[in-house]
Amino acid sequence: MTEEDIIKQYLQGTMVLHRHLCPRQVLGVRMGLLAAKLLQLQLPQSDKRLLAFVETDGCFADGVMVATGCSMGHRTMRLVDQGKVAVTFLDTKLERAIRVAPAAGARAAAAAAMPDAPNRWKAQLDGYQVLPDEKLLNWQDVRVELDWKRIVARPGVRANCGQCGEEILNLREVESERGSLCRQCAGERYWSAAE
Numbered sequence: 096m097t098e099e100d101i102i103k104q105y106l107q108g109t110m111v112l113h114r115h116l117c118p119r120q121v122l123g124v125r126m127g128l129l130a131a132k133l134l135q136l137q138l139p140q141s142d143k144r145l146l147a148f149v150e151t152d153g154c155f156a157d158g159v160m161v162a163t164g165c166s167m168g169h170r171t172m173r174l175v176d177q178g179k180v181a182v183t184f185l186d187t188k189l190e191r192a193i194r195v196a197p198a199a200g201a202r203a204a205a206a207a208a209m210p211d212a213p214n215r216w217k218a219q220l221d222g223y224q225v226l227p228d229e230k231l232l233n234w235q236d237v238r239v240e241l242d243w244k245r246i247v248a249r250p251g252v253r254a255n256c257g258q259c260g261e262e263i264l265n266l267r268e269v270e271s272e273r274g275s276l277c278r279q280c281a282g283e284r285y286w287s288a289a290e
């Protein structure tokens with residue numbers, strides 16, 4: 096199978112999830128394929144070796160998921176919400192990481208590659224599938240600063256919050272003078288009781 100066939104096959108997968116196809120899904124798929132090449136991994140993976148830190152959610156993340164096998168469900172995809180169509184792939188075995196983002200000229204390159212496209216959106220949708228990696232994407236070796244070993248943690252570990260009593264998985268509790276607490280009770284609140 097050529098790379099173009101593989102891209103088409105993955106896009107079939109994202110279409111099933113979305114009932115539509117859009118340029119960001121293509122970018123996610125292309126970034127996942129690039130990760131396989133650069134990190135020399137068999138993707139989509141059936142284990143948990145590769146971690147993907149996606150920098151936005153939405154269609155893009157599903158493209159990454161289909162091409163890599165990294166997912167929230169497998170705890171191999173994390174959202175680091177910076178509102179960017181970018182992703183850092185971490186090979187947890189070799190502790191090597193690569194961040195991938197769109198190349199600055201990707202939109203223009205797509206338009207140039209698809210001169211007969213009826214609009215920019217369609218030019219991107221089709222162009223992103225055929226542009227070479229160098230025209231579509233930027234990538235660099237990086238070091239993941241997040242405590243990813245804690246993020247991965249040990250499956251099956253649980254604690255109970257000393258305040259609300261709810262169960263906390265994966266070492267997400269924080270230690271305080273009041274004992275082990277969930278993040279909400281420790282003050283990292285994302286909700287409060289309605290009036």
Ligand SMILES: [Zn+2]
Nearest residue numbers: 116117120154
């Ligand atoms: Zn979309």
Ligand SMILES: [Zn+2]
Nearest residue numbers: 256259277280
């Ligand atoms: Zn609590």
